[in-house]
Amino acid sequence: MIAEKAFLGTIIKHNYLLKDTKIRSEQLEDARHQQLLNSMKWLSQDGKSINVVTLSTVPNLEGLGGISYINELTSFANSQKFEEYESLVQDAWKEREKNNILTRASQEGWEIGKVITELDAINEIKVDDYTSINDSLAEVYDAPWQKQAVKKGVPTGIAQLNRVTNGFQSSEVTVIAARPSMGKTDVLCHFSKQAGWNGYLPIIFSLEMPADSIRDRLIASTGRFNRLKMKDPYERLTEHQKNNWNNVLGNVSITNIQIFDGAGQTISEMRAKTRKMIHSFPDKKPIIFIDYLTLIRSENFFGGNAHLQVTEISKNLKAMAKEFNCPVVTLAQLNRSVEQRSDKRPMMSDIRESGSVEQDADLIMFLYREKYYNKDSDDNTLELIIAKNRNGPVGTVRVQYNEHTGEITDDNGKRAV
Numbered sequence: 057m058i059a060e061k062a063f064l065g066t067i068i069k070h071n072y073l074l075k076d077t078k079i080r081s082e083q084l085e086d087a088r089h090q091q092l093l094n095s096m097k098w099l100s101q102d103g104k105s106i107n108v109v110t111l112s113t114v115p116n117l118e119g120l121g122g123i124s125y126i127n128e129l130t131s132f133a134n135s136q137k138f139e140e141y142e143s144l145v146q147d148a149w150k151e152r153e154k155n156n157i158l159t160r161a162s163q164e165g166w167e168i169g170k171v172i173t174e175l176d177a178i179n180e181i182k183v184d185d186y187t188s189i190n191d192s193l194a195e196v197y198d199a200p201w202q203k204q205a206v207k208k209g210v211p212t213g214i215a216q217l218n219r220v221t222n223g224f225q226s227s228e229v230t231v232i233a234a235r236p237s238m239g240k241t242d243v244l245c246h247f248s249k250q251a252g253w254n255g256y257l258p259i260i261f262s263l264e265m266p267a268d269s270i271r272d273r274l275i276a277s278t279g280r281f282n283r284l285k286m287k288d289p290y291e292r293l294t295e296h297q298k299n300n301w302n303n304v305l306g307n308v309s310i311t312n313i314q315i316f317d318g319a320g321q322t323i324s325e326m327r328a329k330t331r332k333m334i335h336s337f338p339d340k341k342p343i344i345f346i347d348y349l350t351l352i353r354s355e356n357f358f359g360g361n362a363h364l365q366v367t368e369i370s371k372n373l374k375a376m377a378k379e380f381n382c383p384v385v386t387l388a389q390l391n392r393s394v395e396q397r398s399d400k401r402p403m404m405s406d407i408r409e410s411g412s413v414e415q416d417a418d419l420i421m422f423l424y425r426e427k428y429y430n431k432d433s434d435d436n437t438l439e440l441i442i443a444k445n446r447n448g449p450v451g452t453v454r455v456q457y458n459e460h461t462g463e464i465t466d467d468n469g470k471r472a473v
């Protein structure tokens with residue numbers, strides 16, 4: 057019954073979840089809870105908010121437990137565990153239904169075939185991941201005679217990279233890995249701006265860098281300002297740069313980038329926050345960026361076993377990408393073994409705890425700059441080395457990278473905007 061209280065209390069606190077839930081009122085055990093869920097649906101249909109005040113106006117309030125009981129329900133609210141509450145409620149309902157069927161079967165002398173059919177019907181409730189091969193084949197029946205629309209993903213702002221990957225694809229996980237200070241965060245900022253400018257909703261989970269640092273990087277790369285000037289724009293920006301300041305902020309603003317900079321977030325927390333953003337921007341498709349993978353907090357401790365923790369995180373990232381049907385792009389650190397080779401271009405085994413990441417990721421991209429190892433070089437080339445591409449070719453895309461502003465341009469010098 058606690059799960060039902062938490063389920064209802066979370067909806068009262070976070071109304072948008074009512075439209076997401078698959079739980080029906082009859083699946084709740086407590087009759088008060090059934091009536092309360094129906095009352096919340098009626099309020100929502102009337103365009104009203106769901107809270108203690110509006111619920112106080114529903115008929116038969118005392119029969120629902122009164123205001124004190126509604127307040128009690130809200131004390132159980134936790135949006136980050138909402139899916140867990142839904143599962144517990146549905147599992148309890150299935151168990152009750154199973155016992156009811158077995159009781160009736162015993163009392164009424166059902167044949168075994170009818171018992172099995174009734175039990176199967178419970179498990180088939182809300183199955184939405186089923187596809188008949190015949191239905192699937194029917195969708196491509198005319199494919200040889202009809203021109204197919206190209207499945208384009210979220211544009212990267214880099215022409216050659218778009219040609220190789222077709223952009224970031226829905227339900228896919230991209231891992232961008234490099235040594236520290238190679239330019240990972242600037243690449244993430246570049247991709248997030250491009251997504252925003254193309255009408256998507258970029259959601260950044262910055263587990264290492266505070267939101268104002270991400271903001272300053274977005275401003276500097278967009279305005280072509282040296283990042284050092286962002287420490288004191290009043291003193292350090294030129295008059296020309298100051299005159300262009302509002303235009304730059306306007307260009308960054310229209311990206312609609314959303315930043316969550318809490319340290320040690322779990323995938324469950326990210327899912328809850330992403331779901332809320334999706335409801336806040338219903339006309340935009342999300343793309344999730346994470347900086348970076350090994351800073352994600354595992355749901356389980358696994359005795360401190362880092363490999364098992366990363367394996368869990370990697371699988372949960374893929375599940376999140378599929379659940380929201382959106383791209384997930386995460387940065388990752390490389391271990392020090394790359395420094396011990398003469399050719400320091402990364403390879404798969406250089407990813408920390410690489411096994412599960414290598415298996416689960418759809419696209420793995422390494423960053424490499426010769427200037428990183430040769431400080432006297434004036435070569436500003438940044439290599440985007442595509443080492444794994446589940447749905448396309450691998451290879452290297454070269455861009456120009458200004459480490460002072462964070463700006464990225466195509467290798468031919470065209471600004472990647």
